[in-house]
Amino acid sequence: MFKHHPTLKFIWDRGIWYVLTFLVAITINFFLPRFGSDPIELIMSKQKGLNSEQAREKKASYMREFGLVEVLTTATTEDGGMLMAPDGSPVTFEQLKAKNLLTVNERKTFWISGVTVTDPLALKLSLLKIIANGKKINGFDPTDSSVINPETFAESIKDALTLDEIKSLAGITFKTNSKLVYSLKADELSKAFGGPVTMVNGEEANVVKQNGALKFFDNGDENVAPALIKQGTAIDSQAVNITVKEQVQYALEKTSKGVTLSPIRSPLVKQYLLYMMMTLRGDLGTSFVKYPEKVNTLVMQTLGWSIGLQLPSIVIGWFIGNLLGALAAYKRGLFDKVLFPVALFLNSFPFFAFGMILIYVFAGILPIFPSSGGYANDVVPGFTVAFILSVAYCYVLPFMSIFPIFASGQATGMRTMGIYELGTSYVKYAKTLGIKENKILMYIFRNAVLPQLTGLALMLGSMIGGALITEMIFSYPGLGMALLTATTNNDYPMIQGSSLLICITVLIANFSVDVLIGFFDPRVKAGMSGV
Amino acid sequence: MATFEVKNLSLHYLTRFGAKVHAVSDVSFEMNEGEILGIAGESGCGKTTLVSGLMGLCLPPLYPTSGDVIVDGESLMGRTPAEIRENVLSRKVSMIPQGAFNALNPTRKIKDLAMDVIESHEENQSKKAMYKRIYDRFELLGMDTARVLNSFPVQLTAGERQRSVIGISTLLNPKMVIADEPTSALDVTTQKQIIGMIFDLLEKKVFSTMIFITHELPLLRHVADRICVMYAAEVVELGTAEQLVFDPRHPYTKALMSAMLSAEEGAKGRKPEAIEGAPPNLVNEIAGCRFAPRCKYAHPECKVKKMEIRIVGDRQVRCDYAE
Numbered sequence: 001m002f003k004h005h006p007t008l009k010f011i012w013d014r015g016i017w018y019v020l021t022f023l024v025a026i027t028i029n030f031f032l033p034r035f036g037s038d039p040i041e042l043i044m045s046k047q048k049g050l051n052s053e054q055a056r057e058k059k060a061s062y063m064r065e066f067g068l069v070e071v072l073t074t075a076t077t078e079d080g081g082m083l084m085a086p087d088g089s090p091v092t093f094e095q096l097k098a099k100n101l102l103t104v105n106e107r108k109t110f111w112i113s114g115v116t117v118t119d120p121l122a123l124k125l126s127l128l129k130i131i132a133n134g135k136k137i138n139g140f141d142p143t144d145s146s147v148i149n150p151e152t153f154a155e156s157i158k159d160a161l162t163l164d165e166i167k168s169l170a171g172i173t174f175k176t177n178s179k180l181v182y183s184l185k186a187d188e189l190s191k192a193f194g195g196p197v198t199m200v201n202g203e204e205a206n207v208v209k210q211n212g213a214l215k216f217f218d219n220g221d222e223n224v225a226p227a228l229i230k231q232g233t234a235i236d237s238q239a240v241n242i243t244v245k246e247q248v249q250y251a252l253e254k255t256s257k258g259v260t261l262s263p264i265r266s267p268l269v270k271q272y273l274l275y276m277m278m279t280l281r282g283d284l285g286t287s288f289v290k291y292p293e294k295v296n297t298l299v300m301q302t303l304g305w306s307i308g309l310q311l312p313s314i315v316i317g318w319f320i321g322n323l324l325g326a327l328a329a330y331k332r333g334l335f336d337k338v339l340f341p342v343a344l345f346l347n348s349f350p351f352f353a354f355g356m357i358l359i360y361v362f363a364g365i366l367p368i369f370p371s372s373g374g375y376a377n378d379v380v381p382g383f384t385v386a387f388i389l390s391v392a393y394c395y396v397l398p399f400m401s402i403f404p405i406f407a408s409g410q411a412t413g414m415r416t417m418g419i420y421e422l423g424t425s426y427v428k429y430a431k432t433l434g435i436k437e438n439k440i441l442m443y444i445f446r447n448a449v450l451p452q453l454t455g456l457a458l459m460l461g462s463m464i465g466g467a468l469i470t471e472m473i474f475s476y477p478g479l480g481m482a483l484l485t486a487t488t489n490n491d492y493p494m495i496q497g498s499s500l501l502i503c504i505t506v507l508i509a510n511f512s513v514d515v516l517i518g519f520f521d522p523r524v525k526a527g528m529s530g531v
Numbered sequence: 532m533a534t535f536e537v538k539n540l541s542l543h544y545l546t547r548f549g550a551k552v553h554a555v556s557d558v559s560f561e562m563n564e565g566e567i568l569g570i571a572g573e574s575g576c577g578k579t580t581l582v583s584g585l586m587g588l589c590l591p592p593l594y595p596t597s598g599d600v601i602v603d604g605e606s607l608m609g610r611t612p613a614e615i616r617e618n619v620l621s622r623k624v625s626m627i628p629q630g631a632f633n634a635l636n637p638t639r640k641i642k643d644l645a646m647d648v649i650e651s652h653e654e655n656q657s658k659k660a661m662y663k664r665i666y667d668r669f670e671l672l673g674m675d676t677a678r679v680l681n682s683f684p685v686q687l688t689a690g691e692r693q694r695s696v697i698g699i700s701t702l703l704n705p706k707m708v709i710a711d712e713p714t715s716a717l718d719v720t721t722q723k724q725i726i727g728m729i730f731d732l733l734e735k736k737v738f739s740t741m742i743f744i745t746h747e748l749p750l751l752r753h754v755a756d757r758i759c760v761m762y763a764a765e766v767v768e769l770g771t772a773e774q775l776v777f778d779p780r781h782p783y784t785k786a787l788m789s790a791m792l793s794a795e796e797g798a799k800g801r802k803p804e805a806i807e808g809a810p811p812n813l814v815n816e817i818a819g820c821r822f823a824p825r826c827k828y829a830h831p832e833c834k835v836k837k838m839e840i841r842i843v844g845d846r847q848v849r850c851d852y853a854e
Contacts, residue, residue, distance in 0.1 A: 425634050426634055429628050431624075432628070433620060435647050439647050447636070449637075
């Protein structure tokens with residue numbers, strides 16, 4: 001492939017290995033929590049005060065989030081019961097449709113689940129227009145100029161206005177849901193499935209004998225789905241009302257108390273593929289502890305803190321470290337004799353230990369700086385002067401615990417590279433040619449900085465996960481802290497998501513270095529094009 | 532007047548503990564325009580140190596002890612390094628280093644390095660004019676000029692790199708070119724190519740006066756007009772190439788010649804005669820002849836009596852007993 005494009009071929013050759021590594025990383029990430037104790041059992045054992053129905057729902061949702069079970073669109077009764085075919089498998093909406101058991105009922109139900117008034121004046125004008133056509137809206141008096149209360153307002157227009165009229169309202173945004181109602185006949189149901197269809201609810205299992213209605217939710221807002229099911233309106237009080245709901249697949253189990261539904265675990269291969277698909281789509285799952293918050297959102301909230309702490313320390317540390325190292329290599333003498341041992345000492349110092357010493361000295365003995373947190377407790381996060389000052393104040397110690405150590409590492413590396421380059425033949429030759437001193441210095445810096453650039457890119461890659469321990473020591477609200485909290489709470493999706501994110505950034509950094517070094521260093525470039 | 536004159540040049544290295552290593556002592560010779568002088572000697576006899584001295588580039592820990600180098604009537608000693616860089620290096624004296632591969636900055640294109648040389652010595656040169664100048668010079672060297680100039684050293688063959696180095700070294704038409712072991716550690720074919728190249732350049736008048744340093748005496752016969760043999764920091768014999776190769780007078784030159792392997796008839800089974808012993812330590816003052824401990828013809832007084840350069844016929848020999 002790419003026979004005539006050596007550069008593309010080079011990128012492809014490297015890239016394919018990175019993609020493979022990434023897939024291996026996902027695989028490891030998938031299998032690790034599946035060794036040892038079951039994460040679902042662990043998290044369920046921490047749940048208190050749930051009845052069996054709620055516990056089942058909760059467990060099912062955890063399992064679903066963790067990719068342990070298959071998700072089907074099942075026919076479910078309003079209170080969470082399920083229709084089960086004679087062979088014990090859940091009846092799906094697709095099955096009902098395929099077997100022509102559903103007849104569309106004309107009635108449509110529509111409701112608003114959330115209202116935000118964006119422009120009260122425009123809203124008032126459009127409402128007045130509707131009222132002028134002879135409609136009456138409860139709770140809205142055109143003569144009263146008081147502010148519209150979104151909560152009661154939603155209720156009142158829902159009853160008074162048609163869907164089209166509501167949609168025509170200006171200055172307001174809605175979250176809307178509507179549902180299509182199908183009717184379902186019990187005798188046809190049992191005929192179609194070749195036996196009695198059971199409705200399982202709680203610990204009871206009853207054969208469906210009455211006709212009912214099936215409500216199909218056209219869901220505009222996925223987050224409110226469980227609540228909406230309860231808002232469904234029964235069409236026939238005698239009937240079994242069935243709603244269509246995305247649900248995990250359950251198996252019917254007979255126990256001493258009666259019956260119970262337990263989610264069917266998918267085979268491992270299927271779980272793996274599910275997880276793989278989810279990850280490749282960029283979905284890191286849902287946190288167990290902060291359910292139903294997505295891991296993506298949680299990670300994004302912490303990411304800014306981590307990057308804010310690490311990026312300046314790395315970039316400033318890289319520049320200052322390399323400058324000092326280059327100076328030490330070039331000047332030698334006293335400057336080098338002082339700088340080198342200090343840099344070597346700092347460099348071999350574990351930064352978490354350095355952080356602890358800083359806390360002990362500057363927050364303990366001399367209480368100048370706060371010992372923990374990203375901002376003071378008494379300020380509200382926001383774009384205010386007080387908040388920014390507080391953040392800057394809390395930033396000093398964590399920054400100082402990383403920056404000197406990183407800078408000294410760069411300085412020792414640069415010094416060694418500089419001394420090596422100074423002794424090379426090309427520098428000696430350049431000197432015999434009488435090339436100006438500053439030009440020779442530029443040669444040395446240019447060549448010595450190449451491996452340092454690699455180091456910079458790698459550090460930027462490991463930036464997100466680089467200061468985990470520092471964040472833990474300083475209780476800094478970054479990814480490290482989030483990971484620590486997740487670990488102590490058995491929040492497996494969060495742990496998996498964060499570690500995968502760290503892995504991805506490291507891989508991307510490595511890949512960029514691999515490719516970019518080929519463009520910066522003619523020696524590598526020549527090897528690349530096969531000259 | 533001679534173009535290039537070395538007058539009793541002595542150089543020493545200062546070690547960390549304050550000891551002086553006299554790496555070059557009392558070297559004198561003069562050269563005229565168009566002459567090629569070969570300098571031969573064992574490893575460690577001071578050849579490369581002498582090169583630094585000849586260029587006036589004495590950087591610590593190397594210091595001049597005494598003597599002078601005069602190029603075109605200008606003395607090189609006692610001038611600041613900045614002055615030497617500005618006026619002497621590349622302009623008057625230039626060096627062709629050993630191992631052209633490592634001599635070129637790996638991350639700089641040949642043209643950029645060449646431009647740096649011009650920019651370092653001449654102010655306010657336009658890029659275009661410089662490129663033209665470099666291009667013409669490289670064209671003269673008979674290369675695929677446009678490609679070579681726009682290449683990084685790694686992209687060139689060994690021969691192209693060597694030519695580029697020669698081209699860059701002689702860019703500012705120096706009076707004197709010093710080739711410091713340009714053929715060492717190379718196979719015979721490549722050696723031959725490089726010697727051929729140097730002759731080519733001499734023919735094309737790119738440069739005319741040259742000092743050729745090597746530890747292979749027979750090679751010098753093909754290249755040099757005169758040969759200077761060094762031993763333990765001193766010149767032991769200086770004469771024409773024919774004289775030194777076929778009729779060496781100093782015991783060291785003789786020993787050096789008989790230690791050489793040659794392709795003559797009946798050479799099979801003949802043992803090359805290694806010179807017994809090792810060169811003296813240059814940190815200590817040496818009272819007598821420096822070669823005396825290893826000399827086959829040594830007289831008892833050789834070890835105490837200091838040998839001075841004598842003129843024997845039309846050559847110089849540092850041995851009182853040489854005829």
